[in-house]
Amino acid sequence: MKLLLQTVVVAVSGSEASINAAKYGIAMAKLYRCKLLAVYVVDTATLKELLLSKIFVEDESTEYERSLEQNGQRYLNYVDELAQKKGVAVDKLLRRGAISTEIVEAAEENSADLILLGGFEERGSFRDALSRQHREILKHSKCSILVVKEPDIDHVYKKL
Secondary structure, eight states: OOOSOSEEEEEEOSSHHHHHHHHHHHHHHHHHOOEEEEEEEEEHHHHHHHHHTTSSOHHHHHHHHHHHHHHHHHHHHHHHHHHHHTTOOEEEEEEEEOHHHHHHHHHHHTTOSEEEEEOOOSSHHHHHHHHHHHHHHHHHOSSEEEEEOOTTHHHHHHHO
16 A cells, blocks of 8 residues: 655745745654655746847846746755755755746656645736646646645644
């Protein structure tokens, strides 16, 4: 019989909500001894749209993509630090493309049993973009999804 949770993917965006989801994932990995995969996606799909609509010129797009990649690596390293403090291994994956597509594909490629998403942000346009990505992940994922809204996750994380 297959265990219910063997591999958990956490979508990391750098938002406070996604860091909370990562802490939740670290707690799950420690308590249930499952594999944890942190995924950050450089949103090249949106960058291409901005380039095509002439909002960005090529140089700006390339520079912004490089900046997003550096941010993504920094966020993944931060999640790794949080995990190491609790004795949990985390695999880090930096991908490029449409956020929802890449999260779903990373989950499928790694035979994930669960995708963790951060709860919704309060800020307007960021919240709208994030909720659109969440809806797409919900629609296309073949595994279960948990939206982390745990208000006391810091307390739980510290007690691990």
